[in-house]
Amino acid sequence: MSASPAVPVHFLEEARATAGEARAITRRMRAAGFSARRKPDGTFVTDVDDAVERAVRDRLARAFPGHGIIGEELPPQGGAGEWTWVIDPIDGTRSLRHGLPLYGTLLALLHHGRSVLGVIDLPELDRLYVGAEGHGAWRNGEPLCLADTDHPEPLAEEIVAVGDRASFAAAGEGPLFDELLRGDLTVRTYGDCFGHAMALEGALGALLDFDLRPWDAAASEALVRATGGRLLVRRRAAADGGVRIDLLFGKPGVVSALEARLDGRLRAVGFAPA
C-alpha cells in the first residue's frame, strides 16, 4: 500500500478537462491537415505534437502554478516540488502521421516522483481513460477493474500484446520477443497507448512493452494500479543519460503466468486499488 495522500479530486477533474482540450486540438488539426519534421534522433514530430504540448502546458501551469511539468517535446518547467505533471502530447506519432487511428495523448501526475494519476485519450476511438490512486479508474466514465474475476479465461484464450521487436532488442530482450511470438500464446504487436489502453480495460490479458521513456509509461503505471491490475517494472539507465522503463501489466493471473518467463528481470511494485 502506498503512503501517498489521496490525489485531490480537482486534480482529476482538471486532468480530464485538459485531455478534452488536447482531443479537440488533435481532431481539428487531423481534419485540417498538419506537417511533420524529423527530430535530431531521426524520429518524426508533427505540428499536432507541438500544439497539444503547448496547450496542455499552458493550461496546467495556469491551474497549478506551483507544480512542475515535463513533456516529450519541450524542456522541463517549474521546480522539482511535490507534484510534477508528465505529458506525451502524441504517443504513437508514427500512427498519426500515417493515418492509423491508434495514437493518443498521455498525461500523468507524479507525487515525489511516483505516478499517482494517469490519463490516456484515444481521440479517434473516442475512449478516455482516467484513474488515480485512492479513486479508481474509468473508461468514458465507466469503472475499470482488472482484479481477477471468478471466471478468468484460460491463458491460451487471452491475447497478449507486445511492443515492437526493436524495443525489445534495445532492452536486451530480443530472444524473449522471438520466444513469445513462436510460443503457444496469441501475441500481437500493439504498442503505444492503444495497447496500454486495451490492457487496462481487460481486452488484452496483458501488455509487455520495453524501452519506454518516462512520459510513455507514467500514465499506465498509475492507471493499472487504480484498476487493481498487476504491474511489473524495470527501470534502466540509458546510454544517453536518460531512463528507460520496461513494463508488464494487466490481469493479475496473466501477468503472473508471464512473470515465470521473465526469470525475475521485471519486479512487482506495490499497488493500491481503490
Add this chain to the structure above:
Amino acid sequence: MSASPAVPVHFLEEARATAGEARAITRRMRAAGFSARRKPDGTFVTDVDDAVERAVRDRLARAFPGHGIIGEELPPQGGAGEWTWVIDPIDGTRSLRHGLPLYGTLLALLHHGRSVLGVIDLPELDRLYVGAEGHGAWRNGEPLCLADTDHPEPLAEEIVAVGDRASFAAAGEGPLFDELLRGDLTVRTYGDCFGHAMALEGALGALLDFDLRPWDAAASEALVRATGGRLLVRRRAAADGGVRIDLLFGKPGVVSALEARLDGRLRAVGFAPA
C-alpha cells in the same frame, strides 16, 4: 485487364445497405451482451456471427434470388451460377469476444469465381470500405487511391502489417515472419479486416496475410484492385479439402519491394483500376 462486365451499380448499393444492416445488428448485440461457443475446430463463434450471417443471407437472397451465397458459419445456398456472394459475418471474432474494436464484417461478390466487389465494415471505428471493378473504391464515401503518388514515403518509414505467426507457419512461412520482424522495416501484427482496411487506405504500406479462407480474402481482393493498389496472391489446397489464400497487397512500390523477399512464391494478378 479483366474481361468481366462492369458490376451493376445497384449491386453496389445493395451491398452498402446490407453492411449498414450488419453494423446495426453488431452494435446492438455488442451493447446488450452476447454469448460465445466453441466450434468443432476449437475456435469460437458468437451469437453476433450467427445473427449477422442470417440477416445478410436473408437480405441478399431476397434482393438477388438467382445468386449463390457462401459464408463462414452456414452451408452454401443457391446455385453455382454467374454471381456468388461471400460473407464473413464477423472477421476477428477473437477481437470482438475480448472487446478489441478491430473486428468487422466482410462481404464480396464473385463473378464466375473472380472477386469483383468488396465491402469491409469496421463498426467500432465507424469506417465502411466499398469498392468494385469498374467503379472505384471509397471509405465512408471518400475515394481511395493506392496508385503511386509523386512523393512516396521512403520504404523505411512505411508500416508493414502481417497476420500472426501461426498463420505464416501454417503456410510454411514461419522463417519469413521471423526475418520480417527482425529486419529493417517497421512491422506490426495487424491481421483480420483491420489490417486489410488500413492497407487499403494507405495507412499501411502493405499487408502480408497468410492462410486465409476464401471469405477472409475475397473482399480485399476486389477492393485492392479497385483502389489501383498492387496484389500478389497464392492459392493452396489445404489438408481439409478447402482452399487457403496467401495475400500481399498495398502501395505498388512497397509491394514490389517486398516481392523481392518472396522469391516468386506469391504472384501478381491482373487488376483493373477504375
